[in-house]
Amino acid sequence: MRRSHAEGDEPLSAPPPLGNNIFLFEPADNASATGSGGGSGPSLIILCTWLGGATTRRIAKYVEGYRASFPGATLILIRTVLADITARSFAAVRSRLQPAQDAIVQALQSQTPHILLHMFSHGGCNTAIQLAESLLDTDAGVLFHDRLCLVVFDCCPGNTSFDKAFRAAAVSLPPALSSASLPLRALGTAAVFTVVATVTALQRAGLMASVSDMRRQLNDPTLFGRRARRLYLFSRADTMVDPIDVRSHAQLAHEEAGYDVGLVAFREAAHCALLTEDAPKYWRAIRGFWAGEPLPWLDRVKL
Numbered sequence: 001m002r003r004s005h006a007e008g009d010e011p012l013s014a015p016p017p018l019g020n021n022i023f024l025f026e027p028a029d030n031a032s033a034t035g036s037g038g039g040s041g042p043s044l045i046i047l048c049t050w051l052g053g054a055t056t057r058r059i060a061k062y063v064e065g066y067r068a069s070f071p072g073a074t075l076i077l078i079r080t081v082l083a084d085i086t087a088r089s090f091a092a093v094r095s096r097l098q099p100a101q102d103a104i105v106q107a108l109q110s111q112t113p114h115i116l117l118h119m120f121s122h123g124g125c126n127t128a129i130q131l132a133e134s135l136l137d138t139d140a141g142v143l144f145h146d147r148l149c150l151v152v153f154d155c156c157p158g159n160t161s162f163d164k165a166f167r168a169a170a171v172s173l174p175p176a177l178s179s180a181s182l183p184l185r186a187l188g189t190a191a192v193f194t195v196v197a198t199v200t201a202l203q204r205a206g207l208m209a210s211v212s213d214m215r216r217q218l219n220d221p222t223l224f225g226r227r228a229r230r231l232y233l234f235s236r237a238d239t240m241v242d243p244i245d246v247r248s249h250a251q252l253a254h255e256e257a258g259y260d261v262g263l264v265a266f267r268e269a270a271h272c273a274l275l276t277e278d279a280p281k282y283w284r285a286i287r288g289f290w291a292g293e294p295l296p297w298l299d300r301v302k303l
Helices: 056-069 082-086 090-096 098-111 121-136 141-147 164-171 173-179 182-204 211-218 242-253 276-290
Strands: 023-024 044-048 074-078 117-120 148-154 229-235 261-266
Touching: 023 211, 023 261, 044 056, 044 121, 044 141, 056 074, 056 098, 056 141, 056 276, 074 098, 082 121, 090 098, 090 121, 098 121, 098 141, 117 121, 121 141, 121 148, 141 148, 173 261, 182 211, 211 242, 242 261, 242 276
Parallel strands: 044 074, 044 117, 117 148, 148 229, 229 261
Antiparallel strands: 023 074
């Protein structure tokens, strides 16, 4: 067990980190690129985690699930941290992501991988956008577009609501604060409120990228290409990302950009906790959509 970085919340049972909160899991021993659901699976999986509440234990469930479903795949895990959203410039975020970019470029140049990209919430979306844009600055950008086969949107994207942004950021406070004294908890909450208010003001003034900008970028074919199918997984009980916003983004992706889109709804799960409601349904959706199965979408998915 190693500590990934000072910003990590706890040790992660993983290989030595490639960089700051970035890990690479090699395929299981003697595994072929075939998942338990049958058919040819991805050979490279990229996970961009969410921000608030993305503990090692929770993230491990997704790593374990992917390694069980697609044992022949190499998996790159990128953990999002608060500084990526509130303090670091896009250039600084891309610098942090350099080890992940290098690993992806190496895979693209040494083989012809089939890539699955999974992003969680707005933190994961921001990481995925910066990673994709950094790849487009290399000779491997065209190959990335060509080999990206599936993009999974997990509880995202939402809207520009201050209330929802504050709730999401508040979850990012250290767990120790929950048992701290009332004045200390109040101080932490006030600090989060100030940060979110400042970021919101900068976004509205056009001095910082907003959620609206992010939603637009995610549907820009120059970012992820036109080939990859898109799977939106969301919960009707999500208090941080409204299902209506997820659906509207999926509809625009299909109608305006021409993407092949699928939506799968959960009933009671909290934000970025869909596995806790129905893990078999969750993994069936990912394996099925990867394999080319049609999934319900838009009018056939009730909110």
